[in-house]
Amino acid sequence: MIFFLLLLVLVTIAQIGEFFIPPLAWLYNTHIYLVPLIVFYAAVALPVPLMLAVALYAGILLDALTVQVIGNKVEISLGWSILLYAVLAGLMHGLRPLFVRGRWEIHAVLSGICTSVILLAQYLMITFRRGSIIFSPEVWWQIGGPGLIAMLMAPVVFWLLHWIAYVTGFGYLSERSRFE
Amino acid sequence: MSRTNFIALLIFGVILGYFLSFGAESTRKFQAGIYQLIAPFLSSGSGLQKQITSVRTGLKTLEQLERESAQLRVENRELRATNQALRDVEREVNSLRHQLNYRERSVFKLVPAVVVTRDSSTWWHTVTVNRGREDGIEGDMAVVTDEGLVGKTTTVASSISVVLLVSDENCKVAATVEGTREQGIVSGERVTSGLTPSLYLNFLSKQADLKPGQKVYTSGVGGVFPSGLPVGVVKSFRVRELDGQAQLTPAVDLSHLEDVFIVTGRK
Numbered sequence: 001m002i003f004f005l006l007l008l009v010l011v012t013i014a015q016i017g018e019f020f021i022p023p024l025a026w027l028y029n030t031h032i033y034l035v036p037l038i039v040f041y042a043a044v045a046l047p048v049p050l051m052l053a054v055a056l057y058a059g060i061l062l063d064a065l066t067v068q069v070i071g072n073k074v075e076i077s078l079g080w081s082i083l084l085y086a087v088l089a090g091l092m093h094g095l096r097p098l099f100v101r102g103r104w105e106i107h108a109v110l111s112g113i114c115t116s117v118i119l120l121a122q123y124l125m126i127t128f129r130r131g132s133i134i135f136s137p138e139v140w141w142q143i144g145g146p147g148l149i150a151m152l153m154a155p156v157v158f159w160l161l162h163w164i165a166y167v168t169g170f171g172y173l174s175e176r177s178r179f180e
Numbered sequence: 181m182s183r184t185n186f187i188a189l190l191i192f193g194v195i196l197g198y199f200l201s202f203g204a205e206s207t208r209k210f211q212a213g214i215y216q217l218i219a220p221f222l223s224s225g226s227g228l229q230k231q232i233t234s235v236r237t238g239l240k241t242l243e244q245l246e247r248e249s250a251q252l253r254v255e256n257r258e259l260r261a262t263n264q265a266l267r268d269v270e271r272e273v274n275s276l277r278h279q280l281n282y283r284e285r286s287v288f289k290l291v292p293a294v295v296v297t298r299d300s301s302t303w304w305h306t307v308t309v310n311r312g313r314e315d316g317i318e319g320d321m322a323v324v325t326d327e328g329l330v331g332k333t334t335t336v337a338s339s340i341s342v343v344l345l346v347s348d349e350n351c352k353v354a355a356t357v358e359g360t361r362e363q364g365i366v367s368g369e370r371v372t373s374g375l376t377p378s379l380y381l382n383f384l385s386k387q388a389d390l391k392p393g394q395k396v397y398t399s400g401v402g403g404v405f406p407s408g409l410p411v412g413v414v415k416s417f418r419v420r421e422l423d424g425q426a427q428l429t430p431a432v433d434l435s436h437l438e439d440v441f442i443v444t445g446r447k
Binding site for chain 2: 012016017018019020021022029031047048049052053056060061063064065066067068069070071072073074075077078079080082083086119122123126127130134136138139142143146
């Protein structure tokens, strides 16, 4: 439970931290996202109810702090990010046995892909609202770039979270023997 | 599926449904609440970031600071004098307009604000500023600098507000072109590749034939942005199938915003 609460605190810190991380101008203004990595780690580390709680919390924060309300229109309704996080986290959770056995690299790659999927879904939603589909190289970079960066950061973030889980005595680490 | 998971999914579905049912007003209120909760962290984070940046850019010597201070004092005196002179002119103009039965032209009431954070998302161009409802800020108020238009306020919490930048595709500004009768709507790009975004002035006539360097100002149509605020400078002009479109360089450097003013009304 302590680990779960710590993950919620880390999601909050990461979401606030993202405000202060400047986009990478040399990579088509690519943003760096930390929250998806924590959510996807939670997906493989936590049981389903707690995983859903993390997805819910992270989704609410993301929507509350980024979605724009212009006049009487909301571009992406509050709640869509919750759904996206929950579905993608659910997929990751399905591969949990591999992670518990120590095969973290698949989840690191998947975290990057899922980060890009969130951005792609957001882009499709705003494109649907605003009209005129634009898919320039810049768009692809702004969707794929954060995913690539997330993939590169995943081993470090996963290692840190793994260490926190170990320090707090979180139970999933002991499940390894069950799978082996 | 275990019973616990089923119940968790059910509760999750209910909460998700509740959030998805939010309308524009409830979303705005909810966002304002969350922004207010994290406002202290954003402010302290911004302060910390500024301190780090100032250390990184290098400490100044006492001599440099004295020189800078003297320069600023002179500039301040000049500005005060100009301001006084302009106030006299304003009074005179208003008195003449009054005699001619024209409506008096008044200057804006401005609330100074500091940019706390820049946009954290890929698809929306926003900044947050350290002023909110407590300072008389409301939604849809124009935000400017001494160089020109920055954007408008959207979500407003008690002590913090979100400003939608003019470079966002959703920020539409009615504008006119200097020295012509051309009017159009300025909006930003959906995706910016560099740090300096471009603006687009749409719905111009095909015969507009704008030249690079011509200035674009707000026309005041729509009521959100007062007229006469510089929006940008024409970079290029092209004729499309139905209208003319000009590409603009924003009047304000939106990537290095620090201090802005929120137009809260007229004096």
